[in-house]
Amino acid sequence: xxxxxxxxxxxxxxxxxxxxxxxxxxxxxxxxxxxxxxxxACFPFDDDWHMKVADYRDYFTNILELKDKYxxxxxxxxxxxxxxxxxxxxxDYKIYKGLPLDYIIGSVHFGGKKGxxxxxxxxxxDASTEHVAAGLKNVFGGDxxxxxxxxxxxxxxxALSSDCDIIGHPDLIRLRNTELGFxxxxxxxxxxxxxxxxxxxxxxxxxxxINTGAMSRGLxxxxxxxxxxxxxxxxxxxxxxxxxxxxxxxxxxxxxxEAQQLARAAGYTELxxxxxxxxxxxxx
Ligand SMILES: [Zn+2]
Ligand SMILES: [Zn+2]
Numbered sequence: 001x002x003x004x005x006x007x008x009x010x011x012x013x014x015x016x017x018x019x020x021x022x023x024x025x026x027x028x029x030x031x032x033x034x035x036x037x038x039x040x041a042c043f044p045f046d047d048d049w050h051m052k053v054a055d056y057r058d059y060f061t062n063i064l065e066l067k068d069k070y071x072x073x074x075x076x077x078x079x080x081x082x083x084x085x086x087x088x089x090x091x092d093y094k095i096y097k098g099l100p101l102d103y104i105i106g107s108v109h110f111g112g113k114k115g116x117x118x119x120x121x122x123x124x125x126d127a128s129t130e131h132v133a134a135g136l137k138n139v140f141g142g143d144x145x146x147x148x149x150x151x152x153x154x155x156x157x158x159a160l161s162s163d164c165d166i167i168g169h170p171d172l173i174r175l176r177n178t179e180l181g182f183x184x185x186x187x188x189x190x191x192x193x194x195x196x197x198x199x200x201x202x203x204x205x206x207x208x209x210i211n212t213g214a215m216s217r218g219l220x221x222x223x224x225x226x227x228x229x230x231x232x233x234x235x236x237x238x239x240x241x242x243x244x245x246x247x248x249x250x251x252x253x254x255x256x257x258e259a260q261q262l263a264r265a266a267g268y269t270e271l272x273x274x275x276x277x278x279x280x281x282x283x284x
Contacts, residue, residue, distance in 0.1 A: 005034025213245025
């Protein structure tokens with residue numbers, strides 16, 4: 001079935017490959033009713049894949065102009081995918097205050113030593129395999145379990161202490177495990193981590209996304225999260241949505257059928273989507 005919308009979309013305002021209007025055209029052609037833009041943000045910093053701090057105002061002006069231009073054909077929403085890098089920045093409305101935000105996706109993209117100020121103390125979790133391998137060795141002394149536990153502790157703390165609306169790619173740590181094999185998802189300690197994280201999601205009341213972004217980039221054959229993790233979320237009553245984390249208009253709806261199959265396999269019968277009036281559900 002056609003989903004109501006996609007809310008995890010990256011354009012040339014950050015590391016996406018096309019301007020917002022190209023995504024809107026694709027969304028309308030595909031029959032989406034809602035499209036949300038979520039430029040990478042880690043205010044007050046930026047880098048080559050996060051939106052430039054100087055561009056924030058222009059980004060929102062651009063999206064709001066398009067929202068008005070296409071208002072009779074599709075509802076456009078303004079969002080950010082904001083990083084959790086304590087104590088430097090968080091996906092909190094107070095950090096992005098004054099901006100006309102409809103929603104914030106909170107994402108953990110970095111692991112590392114607590115409070116580390118040096119880049120040598122951080123690992124980019126969805127960076128290249130080489131970078132993750134080096135970080136695992138240099139920051140965690142090659143201890144894959146410690147790397148994974150650090151990651152999930154960050155995800156849980158973000159879920160419980162920030163006021164973001166959506167949790168992004170909740171088991172991103174799996175991305176480079178296929179090649180690097182630094183943990184085994186079947187081991188009990190790993191299941192304990194994802195169970196505790198599902199409990200934290202439930203307690204937070206936030207919506208968690210099924211994310212097909214690594215599938216469209218050819219890096220994984222299934223979405224985030226794993227079926228096991230999703231089943232635990234279902235057991236705990238966590239609300240879910242499906243997002244493509246798209247960086248090109250061609251991948252705007254990539255993997256949505258597989259993602260729905262995964263949701264159903266975990267026992268889900270409805271998905272959440274965001275409107276100007278708040279969250280609603282559609283049956284799947
Ligand atoms: Zn992300
Ligand atoms: Zn993203």
